[in-house]
Amino acid sequence: MKILVDENMPYARELFSRVGEVTAVAGRPIPVSELADAQALMVRSVTKVNADLLDGKDIKFVGTATAGTDHIDEAYLERAGIAFSAAPGCNAIAVVEYVFSSLLMLAERDGFRLTDRTVGIVGVGNVGSRLQARLQAFGVRTLLCDPPRADRGDEEDFQPLERLVREADVLTFHTPLFKEGPYKSLHLADERLISALKPGAVLINACRGPVVDNAALLKCLKNGQRLSVVLDVWEPEPELNVELLNLVDIGTPHIAGYTLEGKARGTTQVFEAFSDFIGQRQQVALDTLLPAPEFGRITFHGPLDQATLKRLVHLVYDVRRDDAPLRKVAGQPGEFDKLRKNYQERREWSSLYIQCDDESAATTLQKLGFNAVYHTAR
Numbered sequence: 001m002k003i004l005v006d007e008n009m010p011y012a013r014e015l016f017s018r019v020g021e022v023t024a025v026a027g028r029p030i031p032v033s034e035l036a037d038a039q040a041l042m043v044r045s046v047t048k049v050n051a052d053l054l055d056g057k058d059i060k061f062v063g064t065a066t067a068g069t070d071h072i073d074e075a076y077l078e079r080a081g082i083a084f085s086a087a088p089g090c091n092a093i094a095v096v097e098y099v100f101s102s103l104l105m106l107a108e109r110d111g112f113r114l115t116d117r118t119v120g121i122v123g124v125g126n127v128g129s130r131l132q133a134r135l136q137a138f139g140v141r142t143l144l145c146d147p148p149r150a151d152r153g154d155e156e157d158f159q160p161l162e163r164l165v166r167e168a169d170v171l172t173f174h175t176p177l178f179k180e181g182p183y184k185s186l187h188l189a190d191e192r193l194i195s196a197l198k199p200g201a202v203l204i205n206a207c208r209g210p211v212v213d214n215a216a217l218l219k220c221l222k223n224g225q226r227l228s229v230v231l232d233v234w235e236p237e238p239e240l241n242v243e244l245l246n247l248v249d250i251g252t253p254h255i256a257g258y259t260l261e262g263k264a265r266g267t268t269q270v271f272e273a274f275s276d277f278i279g280q281r282q283q284v285a286l287d288t289l290l291p292a293p294e295f296g297r298i299t300f301h302g303p304l305d306q307a308t309l310k311r312l313v314h315l316v317y318d319v320r321r322d323d324a325p326l327r328k329v330a331g332q333p334g335e336f337d338k339l340r341k342n343y344q345e346r347r348e349w350s351s352l353y354i355q356c357d358d359e360s361a362a363t364t365l366q367k368l369g370f371n372a373v374y375h376t377a378r
């Protein structure tokens, strides 16, 4: 069986070759000639999977190593009898750590305490709920908005978006991209919403570019609105608006989810689903795949505060390492995708073992996702 895999899926060759013959291909655009004799296709978010791509082909299974599925025409796959699996939640921790890295950087630069701020989270799924838990662990107030979950009767204190816009100092978007329907999220942040944000607010988009109307955002920023902006995703990609990039505080090439753990989870989740589909069920333990982190063990003395948390977080991942390279190459054809393809290894906070001599610091760091222990040198 021939299995086509996107060349940007770490561990894909290793895993899928256990059950078939693997060919790794570029995802944007996918070489259509390779599809002719393939039975399975594993993609990333850059490949549009629809009737144009698959009609008349022999593909029986499509997997995407991503949380978002807006690049997949799922209705078509169902009509065509093609099995499908995504990787929900695979990179949620990575996105949360991206948001924390950004907030801690802005807080230090602008001299505010996160615990004096309210963070509004729009979309409280795999990313949003983990973000809320970690913010809460650090004592930051959150407001949550998730109409689909509210309508399902989920027990959380969900608020209307208008209340978040009125009260939040930080508004961060973590919804899927829905172009239509009752929960349409296309341009959810439109000119009206953006211009109603509190003066000096922080706007973060790490879900899909078109959830924030980029033209409206540019207009508001050019009009001098006092707003800090963090954009990992753009409208459109990969041809982002360089004028907008020049006005945002942090701009990155759609890499919020790009920890090694997040990408590896994406691959293993679709591999497990595929092996199930072909009746050869296999499970993969992530830690058998991942290498040891570059640095893995430190000691931490005394209590935890925002400044020390920022230093710890940025020891593992500082978002500025992804902002500067994008500014250098933005506007040059192909460079956005090159930054994503040649992404420097990034690990999750859990890869750092921290020995603390303060019990409360250890407890908070554990809740934040670090591998922290309390240890007294008696």
Ligand SMILES: NC(=O)C1=CN([C@@H]2O[C@H](COP(=O)(O)OP(=O)(O)OC[C@H]3O[C@@H](n4cnc5c(N)ncnc54)[C@H](O)[C@@H]3O)[C@@H](O)[C@H]2O)C=CC1
Binding pocket: 067, 068, 069, 088, 089, 091, 092, 095, 122, 123, 124, 125, 126, 127, 128, 145, 146, 147, 148, 149, 174, 175, 176, 177, 178, 183, 184, 185, 188, 206, 207, 208, 232, 233, 254, 255, 256, 257, 258
């Ligand atoms: N920048 C990056 O690298 C990454 C981006 N993403 C994007 O972030 C999105 C969210 O990721 P997850 O939390 O893993 O997805 P998820 O599906 O677990 O959660 C999405 C949540 O948004 C809610 N929602 C849907 N429509 C909404 C609306 N109109 N208003 C408010 N809430 C709404 C849903 O009810 C759900 O609880 C993904 O769909 C994907 O597009 C995900 C991972 C990495």
Ligand SMILES: O=C(O)C(=O)[C@H](O)COP(=O)(O)O
Binding pocket: 008, 043, 044, 045, 046, 065, 066, 067, 068, 069, 091, 254, 255, 256, 257, 258
């Ligand atoms: O999982 C998602 O959804 C994402 O946005 C991914 O992080 C996108 O990464 P690629 O699939 O484009 O490599």
